[in-house]
Amino acid sequence: MELLTVNQELCVKCGICAEVCPNGIIGMSAEGPQMLYEPACIACGHCTAVCPVAALDNVKAPLSKQVKLDQYPVINTETAYAFLRSRRSIRNYKKDKIAQEKILQLLDIARFAPSGCNSQGLSYVVIENPEKLKKITEATIEWLEKQIETNVEWAKPFAGLAEVYRKTGVDVVLREAPYLIVATVPQEFSLGHDNARFSLEYVELYAAAMGLGTCWAGFVEIAAGAQYKPILEAMEIPDGFAVAGVMMLGYPKHTYQRLVDRNPIKVTWLA
Incomplete structure (x- = not known):
């Protein structure tokens, strides 16, 4: 059984799955994506998760176990900053x-x-x-x-x-x-x-x-x-x-009322 299967009727051959593969083991051919070296697959699921038309399936990261994400949940920066700092x-x-x-x-x-x-x-x-x-x-x-x-x-x-x-x-x-x-x-x-x-x-x-x-x-x-x-x-x-x-x-016994400061950030820029 092949690790990667492609629904040819759905695949638009965009190549995104090959681009996001961490180990670079998905290649593109005239028939669409193909696994170049199965033993190097780390089951991350990037390929199946990123496909815009759900044309890919991966035995190690089955499409059936993934949850459809209609919109990427982004917390606004103010809320995220306050949450992390507090x-x-x-x-x-x-x-x-x-x-x-x-x-x-x-x-x-x-x-x-x-x-x-x-x-x-x-x-x-x-x-x-x-x-x-x-x-x-x-x-x-x-x-x-x-x-x-x-x-x-x-x-x-x-x-x-x-x-x-x-x-x-x-x-x-x-x-x-x-x-x-x-x-x-x-x-x-x-x-x-x-x-x-x-x-x-x-x-x-x-x-x-x-x-x-x-x-x-x-x-x-x-x-x-x-x-x-x-x-x-x-x-x-x-x-x-x-x-x-x-x-x-x-459960915390007390509630903190203020945000405590830390040491100033140190950054080195290499242009």
Whole structure:
């Protein structure tokens, strides 16, 4: 079975499908588009999605699974600017439960984030059990203390963080977030970390649109990435998989009233 099929009655031989193919493996002939090298197809669906007359079908990106887009949804620049600038990392959460359907909706959009060569490859663990979350915080502090004790240079400035936890019991790691999203990948998957970054950034932005708050759990992610066993066990990460990204989730406890400034933009123009 050929990977690419063309409806000759519909095809107008415009060549757009060949032009947008990321790997340049679609060529044009008198009969229209043809696949030049099937093994290099990354199943991105560009060819079928761009065809103005729906003349193409691709086994790896079937036309039947695509949604007709009558008008490209563009948010006006003012709204987009305000939305992106007002996003904040949330470290204070309500205890309210989030419906499972809402979390699935949130994670579903992550499937459409960019990934290297359309490799995707992510799966997710959602943790809401308070005891497991507490174990993850405790294990992360233990791991951080080990780094400090062995004079790991980057960990030294965070000695106070571990001390605060030991003296007060305040959750300085997960901030008492009621949910934790863990992106996992096969251990041998070299693009896993990058793909998780893109994926969870989609989660972060879409969460804000849904009235939810998020914050990257950096210490947990680093410790889990270092294969610290107590954390992996608390997360129930299966053998052969690695943690590629970790994000807190919950309903924000507070509403921010102002937009905070950042460092001035630095741009170098090369004419």
